[in-house]
Amino acid sequence: MTRVSFANSRSSPIVSVHEALGADFFVWNQMPVSKSYSKGFESEHKAIRKAAGLTDMSGIKKIWLKGSGASEVIDFLITRDCNKIKPGVATYAALLNENGYVIDDAIVFRLSSLEFEKFDASWLICFGAGFGVDYLTKSLDGTEVIARADDDTACLMLQGPHAATVMKRIVRGPLPINLRRFEHGLFSVLDSDVMIARTSYSGEDGFEIFVKSQHAIHVWNYLVSNGAVPVGFDAIDIARIEAGLLFFGRDMTGFETPTELGLDFIIDGSKKHFRGKTAWEKKSQMPRHKIVGLTIDGLSPLYEHSFLYADEQPVGKITSHAVSAWLGKTIAIAQIKPELAVNGNQICVFEDSCYSVKSRKAIVCSRRFYSNLQKITAI
Numbered sequence: 001m002t003r004v005s006f007a008n009s010r011s012s013p014i015v016s017v018h019e020a021l022g023a024d025f026f027v028w029n030q031m032p033v034s035k036s037y038s039k040g041f042e043s044e045h046k047a048i049r050k051a052a053g054l055t056d057m058s059g060i061k062k063i064w065l066k067g068s069g070a071s072e073v074i075d076f077l078i079t080r081d082c083n084k085i086k087p088g089v090a091t092y093a094a095l096l097n098e099n100g101y102v103i104d105d106a107i108v109f110r111l112s113s114l115e116f117e118k119f120d121a122s123w124l125i126c127f128g129a130g131f132g133v134d135y136l137t138k139s140l141d142g143t144e145v146i147a148r149a150d151d152d153t154a155c156l157m158l159q160g161p162h163a164a165t166v167m168k169r170i171v172r173g174p175l176p177i178n179l180r181r182f183e184h185g186l187f188s189v190l191d192s193d194v195m196i197a198r199t200s201y202s203g204e205d206g207f208e209i210f211v212k213s214q215h216a217i218h219v220w221n222y223l224v225s226n227g228a229v230p231v232g233f234d235a236i237d238i239a240r241i242e243a244g245l246l247f248f249g250r251d252m253t254g255f256e257t258p259t260e261l262g263l264d265f266i267i268d269g270s271k272k273h274f275r276g277k278t279a280w281e282k283k284s285q286m287p288r289h290k291i292v293g294l295t296i297d298g299l300s301p302l303y304e305h306s307f308l309y310a311d312e313q314p315v316g317k318i319t320s321h322a323v324s325a326w327l328g329k330t331i332a333i334a335q336i337k338p339e340l341a342v343n344g345n346q347i348c349v350f351e352d353s354c355y356s357v358k359s360r361k362a363i364v365c366s367r368r369f370y371s372n373l374q375k376i377t378a379i
Helices: 015-020 041-050 070-077 113-119 133-138 163-170 213-225 233-242 278-285
Strands: 024-027 031-035 053-056 059-064 088-098 103-111 123-127 147-151 153-161 184-189 193-199 206-212 288-297 304-308 315-323 328-336 346-352 356-367
Touching: 015 031, 015 213, 031 041, 031 053, 031 233, 041 053, 041 233, 053 213, 053 233, 059 070, 059 133, 070 123, 070 133, 070 147, 088 278, 103 133, 103 163, 113 184, 113 193, 123 133, 133 147, 153 163, 153 233, 153 328, 163 206, 163 213, 193 213, 206 213, 233 315, 233 328, 288 315, 288 346
Parallel strands: none
Antiparallel strands: 024 031, 053 153, 059 123, 059 147, 088 103, 103 123, 153 206, 184 193, 193 206, 288 328, 288 356, 304 315, 304 346, 315 328, 346 356
16 A cells, blocks of 8 residues: 655744744644744734745645546545646645535645656645645556655745735746736745745735745745745634635534535535535535634633633534734634524623623624735636
């Protein structure tokens, strides 16, 4: 059986940079990553919304694939139609298990001929914190597909209204600002070939830069010297909640259908087959809950365990929350009974701590609290 795996203990190619910046670390995907730096997440979040925030996303699980049958393996694995993904284009997709539940989400890149020469692959899949790598491994058994797990390539994410300005300053030759959303290509930075994709995880314009480890620190420093501001995961987490974007391990746990997560838009209904399709089609008719946004009274953080009630009956739970200084309100992403998932409905949030139980009023709304992507053409 073909085995694709990552080390139990992973390290970013630029961990020394984070240490020098006074990073507060936590472990994500078996890799220590920066929560925030010495100036604090508030100023870092402001950089995402007003300038250009730079985050080390090397903790994503990167799998490069090539060989006869690679497209067929990926097509069965994801909810999108691989035949519709052109070289130089990426797509956001879900992976389901046989029960129709989302077990991971991923960005799937179909590489151009130039990218193939650089990275020796036809496809790149960037998995989150779910079980996608395990399911890919099972799908490779008996095929001629060559898959390579990669921690030797850093992924640097640049997000913010000035991200394109920074990119103009650092790239030689053709500019990545001509990319539309989810397009990618090979570019030159400091005489190194890097793959740049126009993707966003913040509600702002953004780019992901894939660079070999031996060049990663130089590219990071070059970005910073040209206006990028180092940003940790705490600030990115607030930005993605404001943008209504889901995170595996919080909003997704491996036991929700795409319908329950509001992710039917990343399912290509014309596909005849993908893993979990039949089960999802049945369960999508009767979702147990729906994902919504909530605006919550007060400007104080919620306790870790917060549940939703209506008419003194439990109706759901909060999966992600943040005090948004940018929006001036406390916001949350939540699972709620389908019949209550109506904008304007009022419910109660009960916060249970070791010391007390508090109740706060919440209003159901769209989970897309913020977006500044209107001027960028979507695919």
